[in-house]
Amino acid sequence: MAFLPFYIPRQKQLKIVIIGGGYAGIAALTTLLHYMPDANITIVDPRSHHIKITHLHETFRYPLQDFLIPFSVLEQRFGCHYICAKLSIEEDNIQQWQKNKFITINKETLEFDYVLIASGAAAEQSDRAHNILDLNDFFTTPGPDLLNSHLVTTNQAKPFISVIGGGATGIQFLFEIAHFFRRQKIEYNLRLIHANDRVLQQFPTDFSIYTEARMKELSIDFYPDTYYREQKNEKIFVEVKGTGRKFNLPSKLTLLFIGNRPDNYLSANTFGQVIIDKQPMQNIFTAGDCSSYNSFGSNTITAQSAVRKGKLAARNILRSSGVLKLLEPYLHRDLGYVISLGPTDAVGWLALENNVVGGIPALVIKELVECQYDLLLTGIDTYLI
Ligand SMILES: Cc1cc2nc3c(=O)[nH]c(=O)nc-3n(C[C@H](O)[C@H](O)[C@H](O)COP(=O)(O)OP(=O)(O)OC[C@H]3O[C@@H](n4cnc5c(N)ncnc54)[C@H](O)[C@@H]3O)c2cc1C
Numbered sequence: 001m002a003f004l005p006f007y008i009p010r011q012k013q014l015k016i017v018i019i020g021g022g023y024a025g026i027a028a029l030t031t032l033l034h035y036m037p038d039a040n041i042t043i044v045d046p047r048s049h050h051i052k053i054t055h056l057h058e059t060f061r062y063p064l065q066d067f068l069i070p071f072s073v074l075e076q077r078f079g080c081h082y083i084c085a086k087l088s089i090e091e092d093n094i095q096q097w098q099k100n101k102f103i104t105i106n107k108e109t110l111e112f113d114y115v116l117i118a119s120g121a122a123a124e125q126s127d128r129a130h131n132i133l134d135l136n137d138f139f140t141t142p143g144p145d146l147l148n149s150h151l152v153t154t155n156q157a158k159p160f161i162s163v164i165g166g167g168a169t170g171i172q173f174l175f176e177i178a179h180f181f182r183r184q185k186i187e188y189n190l191r192l193i194h195a196n197d198r199v200l201q202q203f204p205t206d207f208s209i210y211t212e213a214r215m216k217e218l219s220i221d222f223y224p225d226t227y228y229r230e231q232k233n234e235k236i237f238v239e240v241k242g243t244g245r246k247f248n249l250p251s252k253l254t255l256l257f258i259g260n261r262p263d264n265y266l267s268a269n270t271f272g273q274v275i276i277d278k279q280p281m282q283n284i285f286t287a288g289d290c291s292s293y294n295s296f297g298s299n300t301i302t303a304q305s306a307v308r309k310g311k312l313a314a315r316n317i318l319r320s321s322g323v324l325k326l327l328e329p330y331l332h333r334d335l336g337y338v339i340s341l342g343p344t345d346a347v348g349w350l351a352l353e354n355n356v357v358g359g360i361p362a363l364v365i366k367e368l369v370e371c372q373y374d375l376l377l378t379g380i381d382t383y384l385i
Pocket of ligand 1: 019020021022023024025044045046047050051053054055056057085086087088089118119120121122135169172287288289290301302303304305306338339
């Protein structure tokens with residue numbers, strides 16, 4: 001059995017429920033099994049597959065299947081159990097789980113020693129007009145199929161397509177769509193509507209300068225400081241920030257990438273234990289996008305943080321069950337972040353936020369990071385920090 005500092009086991013087999021089999025959940029699963037191969041782990045997730053979300057925009061180039069791993073495969077690979085269910089993650093429920101040490105799922109009772117909540121922060125699918133797409137649509141249908149199904153019905157020579165949101169996700173989809181149309185030789189008008197004065201505003205200004213220059217080269221119209229209001233029939237209604245001026249534009253299809261669910265973040269202490277009414281839930285941990293740790297470590301909504309939090313929570317679950325009960329604080333700082341700008345370009349930072357890299361070097365960094373996660377999915381952990 002691998003050695004984990006400050007962990008002197010008391011039990012050979014813990015019962016652990018992981019709610020959410022995304023990046024944080026899988027990182028926790030592999031870490032737990034590394035130090036406790038006999039752990040009895042159940043993953044609960046409403047999806048049938050683990051989705052490599054960081055690749056989702058690439059379904060314009062590769063089959064969606066390449067980015068899906070059935071939970072049944074992970075069950076076999078790691079010897080864990082999988083239950084297809086969506087749990088209601090509310091404070092009352094969490095307090096009940098902590099008190100009872102069991103969860104009722106699909107009318108069955110699942111006893112546990114520890115729970116890890118890693119349910120992400122993706123926005124729920126909402127009712128909307130047929131010509132509006134959002135991230136949820138790409139979980140089940142490849143990008144080209146989604147676009148083709150909407151554009152096939154148009155008789156416009158050069159249909160207008162609006163992408164809303166110039167954050168990391170919106171930008172990655174925007175460039176993939178532009179390149180997809182070019183490859184397919186489809187005539188189109190593509191525009192980006194963004195509520196801020198520059199794209200990727202959470203990153204250094206060089207990111208925005210680089211990206212906006214590439215957008216110009218691809219003839220993408222940019223509407224900065226503009227709020228999306230609604231899409232009705234074949235028009236998009238927007239409002240200018242500051243002046244309140246409202247206008248509409250033709251739009252055959254609108255793609256919404258306007259961020260994550262703002263509610264439902266769980267507070268946690270620096271060890272990853274959920275905090276409710278200022279009290280740590282001793283047996284309920286959280287990790288990934290749904291968690292906000294009260295610590296010096298990074299709380300960014302990224303796969304990088306999700307994996308680090310998942311691994312830390314797993315180590316602390318084991319330590320908390322051990323003799324010493326000495327837990328490790330979360331101190332991970334982001335090492336970099338790369339945003340892809342289509343198949344052959346990217347922009348990112350490495351080591352220091354102002355160390356901006358673009359083009360092939362940035363693409364190579366992204367590939368390396370993705371390969372590291374692919375290895376983790378096979379059970380090989382190469383994360384040093
Ligand atoms: C297009 C795109 C590109 C990205 N690129 C990058 C990148 O290059 N680098 C980077 O660091 N980050 C990137 N991100 C962000 C990254 O994907 C997320 O930060 C990461 O997926 C968070 O991991 P997570 O485990 O917290 O949540 P997720 O990976 O979203 O997993 C959450 C899981 O919980 C399940 N779940 C949800 N609700 C419930 C419930 N009630 N009960 C049970 N299960 C539930 C979901 O089905 C899902 O399987 C990208 C995101 C997108 C959308």
